[in-house]
Amino acid sequence: MNTQVQEIAEEDCKQVPERYVRKQDEEYGHATTTYDATSPKTAQIPIIDLSLLASSSTLELQNLKSAISTWGCFQAINHGIESSFLEEVREISKRFFKLPANEKKKYSREENDVEGYGNDMVLSDKQTLDWTDRLYLTVLPQDQQRLQFWPQNPTHFKEVVDEYSSKIELIKDVVLKALARSLNLDENCFLDQYGSTAKMQARFNYYPPCPWPEKVLGVKPHADGSAITVLLQDKEVEGLQLLKDDQWFEVPIVPDALTINVGDQIEVMSNGIFKSPVHRVSVNSKCERMTLAMFCMPQTERDIGPVEELITDVTPRLYKNVTFTIDFFFKNYQQGRRAIDACKI
Ligand code: OGA
Ligand code: NI
Numbered sequence: 001m002n003t004q005v006q007e008i009a010e011e012d013c014k015q016v017p018e019r020y021v022r023k024q025d026e027e028y029g030h031a032t033t034t035y036d037a038t039s040p041k042t043a044q045i046p047i048i049d050l051s052l053l054a055s056s057s058t059l060e061l062q063n064l065k066s067a068i069s070t071w072g073c074f075q076a077i078n079h080g081i082e083s084s085f086l087e088e089v090r091e092i093s094k095r096f097f098k099l100p101a102n103e104k105k106k107y108s109r110e111e112n113d114v115e116g117y118g119n120d121m122v123l124s125d126k127q128t129l130d131w132t133d134r135l136y137l138t139v140l141p142q143d144q145q146r147l148q149f150w151p152q153n154p155t156h157f158k159e160v161v162d163e164y165s166s167k168i169e170l171i172k173d174v175v176l177k178a179l180a181r182s183l184n185l186d187e188n189c190f191l192d193q194y195g196s197t198a199k200m201q202a203r204f205n206y207y208p209p210c211p212w213p214e215k216v217l218g219v220k221p222h223a224d225g226s227a228i229t230v231l232l233q234d235k236e237v238e239g240l241q242l243l244k245d246d247q248w249f250e251v252p253i254v255p256d257a258l259t260i261n262v263g264d265q266i267e268v269m270s271n272g273i274f275k276s277p278v279h280r281v282s283v284n285s286k287c288e289r290m291t292l293a294m295f296c297m298p299q300t301e302r303d304i305g306p307v308e309e310l311i312t313d314v315t316p317r318l319y320k321n322v323t324f325t326i327d328f329f330f331k332n333y334q335q336g337r338r339a340i341d342a343c344k345i
Contacts, residue, residue: 004133005119007101009208016212019129022220043242043249045071047257050171051078053178065182071242072277073261075254076175076230081167083256089164089232093290095154096135097206107135107149114326116149121330131216131283133206139165139294140200165200165294168230172198172296175228175260183273189307190227190269195299203293207239210283218281218289225329225339226263226295233259237289243278250282264329264340265297268319271306276340300325319343 008017046067052060067074096104109116117135120127135151138144139161151157177187207218218239233240233253240251240259251259267276283289298304305321322328322343332339 004101004104005129005131006097006133006206006208009210013211016215020131020212020216021128022215022217023128040241040248040250043071043073043244043251045242045251045259046074047254048074048076049078050076050080050174054174056181061178061182064178068179068182068262068274071244072275073242073251073259073279075257076171076260077254077257079171079258081164081171081258085164085167086232086256088160089292090235090290092154092157092160093135093204093206093292096151096157096204097133097290099151099153103153104151107151109136109149114330115146123331123335127335128217128220130219130281131207131210132218132281133208135202135204137161137202137204138199139202140169141197144199161202165202168294168296169198169200171230171258171260172200172228179262179266179270179274183270183310185307185309189309190266193269193298193302193304193307195302197299199297199299201295201297203295205281205289205291205293207281207283207289207291209286209288211285213283213285216283218283220333220336221278221280222333223276223278223338223340224261224263224293224295225265225324225326226297227265227269228296229261229263230294230296231259231261232292232294234289234291237284237287239281239284239289240291241280241282243280248280251279263295263297264338264343265304265324267340268304268322268324268343269307271310271315272318273310278338297324318345320345 048064104117107117109118115136119133120129176190180187180189210216238250238253241248262274262276264276266274303321303323306317306319311317329339
């Protein structure tokens with residue numbers, strides 16, 4: 001397997017390893033996006049109160065619609081997860097990444113698989129690599145968990161992740177219902193496309209400090225293949241950036257908030273009303289950064305498509321029905337293409 005980025009960072013290299021140097025042609029051709037990773041403006045991402053969404057506040061529904069239409073993203077507060085529990089989730093992640101390399105490698109992903117501990121899947125010699133190590137796990141449905149990849153250390157890792165996943169599952173329902181209601185649709189119209197088993201994947205991201213922050217990215221520009229993604233940010237170190245109007249904006253840390261963005265599958269289901277935002281991750285020369293992304297999506301064997309009510313004479317169907325598999329997503333991503341473009345008619 002590849003060398004982990006953590007090991008490269010610890011070697012104290014004098015020069016940036018070539019495989020990690022960003023290339024312009026992987027950045028969706030946005031001329032303004034070159035080498036500016038260190039000084040973007042701050043994004044004024046709206047803060048949405050999930051308890052108000054759950055109680056059908058019309059004003060909060062409008063705020064949600066506006067947040068998603070503008071940024072594709074919002075900061076969720078009053079989401080029902082205690083701050084002490086968020087701390088526990090951060091702690092198990094930290095304890096895992098702090099294990100000795102040979103301990104972590106027991107959970108290494110296989111070469112052609114995304115699940116497990118590892119870094120970028122290398123599909124071509126030219127591909128620029130992300131400055132990040134990850135632990136990628138299917139957490140729901142529970143019978144699809146592949147326990148050989150689940151750390152035994154810390155010992156309560158599984159207990160915490162299972163509990164966190166079930167809490168995120170509730171949040172996902174509140175958000176998907178609210179998104180539907182904000183478009184005056186039946187509140188279950190997105191959830192109805194989920195099939196009987198929703199899928200959730202957890203991606204624990206570890207970004208070691210990187211001495212070349214202007215040349216290297218933690219994660220290349222991409223949009224998520226999920227319906228929605230719920231991100232637990234690092235408590236102190238920023239790094240997530242969103243592309244809006246051809247400019248990069250830094251997403252600030254809001255204490256105890258969860259950063260929620262829509263993914264490609266909501267873009268398809270909403271017939272393009274809600275756009276899946278392009279985002280990337282910068283690296284920090286001094287500090288490490290850890291985040292946890294929970295990707296919520298319909299069961300993978302299932303076709304999804306634009307909700308019928310949203311296809312009209314004035315707003316024709318923009319996307320095909322597609323089955324959004326992980327392979328479909330990653331093949332496009334690693335070649336610097338967006339999966340959503342492959343869904344467009
Ligand atoms: C991701 C992602 C952002 C971050 O894992 O898809 O965009 O800040 N992560 O780690
Ligand atoms: Ni992402």
